[in-house]
Amino acid sequence: MRIIVFSDTHGNYSAMHKIFKRNGTADLFIFLGDGLNEFLRLKAHYLDWNIIGIKGNCDFSPDMPDHDIITLKDGRKIFFAHGDKWAVRFTLDRIYNKAKEEGCCIALFGHTHVRYAEQRGDVLILNPGSAGQPRDGLPASYAWIDLTDSGITYNHVDL
Numbered sequence: 467m468r469i470i471v472f473s474d475t476h477g478n479y480s481a482m483h484k485i486f487k488r489n490g491t492a493d494l495f496i497f498l499g500d501g502l503n504e505f506l507r508l509k510a511h512y513l514d515w516n517i518i519g520i521k522g523n524c525d526f527s528p529d530m531p532d533h534d535i536i537t538l539k540d541g542r543k544i545f546f547a548h549g550d551k552w553a554v555r556f557t558l559d560r561i562y563n564k565a566k567e568e569g570c571c572i573a574l575f576g577h578t579h580v581r582y583a584e585q586r587g588d589v590l591i592l593n594p595g596s597a598g599q600p601r602d603g604l605p606a607s608y609a610w611i612d613l614t615d616s617g618i619t620y621n622h623v624d625l
Contacts, residue, residue, distance in 0.1 A: 473522070486508060532551055554577055
């Protein structure tokens with residue numbers, strides 16, 4: 467299963483559209499917030515695709531959650547949050563502990579605009595960076611995650 471993860475587009479519709487065009491065969495797209503307007507516009511164009519998302523601290527929607535858990539067909543679970551309410555700028559312990567408590571093998575977050583990946587025990591913690599306004603001196607980015615019977619692989623991708 468191929469999952470595309472992206473976050474923090476902040477109005478950059480073309481960056482988000484490029485992610486979709488490059489990854490048309492992906493099984494799932496997960497948006498981690500801060501760019502909800504363009505996310506909803508694009509989601510309306512790709513009605514047959516498996517696309518989920520949450521709101522970020524710069525998104526204003528009472529109907530969208532700021533974190534969620536998805537259970538995949540094989541039973542594996544992914545926790546995803548924008549990150550601002552989980553103090554990810556200071557520690558990843560809270561997001562890791564929540565993922566572990568919920569039995570998730572992956573914890574995804576955005577908010578910092580900085581790429582990050584760490585395998586902590588049996589939980590992959592990953593931030594795809596920012597697709598619109600990176601703050602790590604690297605190009606705008608997103609990430610892919612492959613889940614197979616033999617394990618989980620991932621990579622960050624420059625836009």
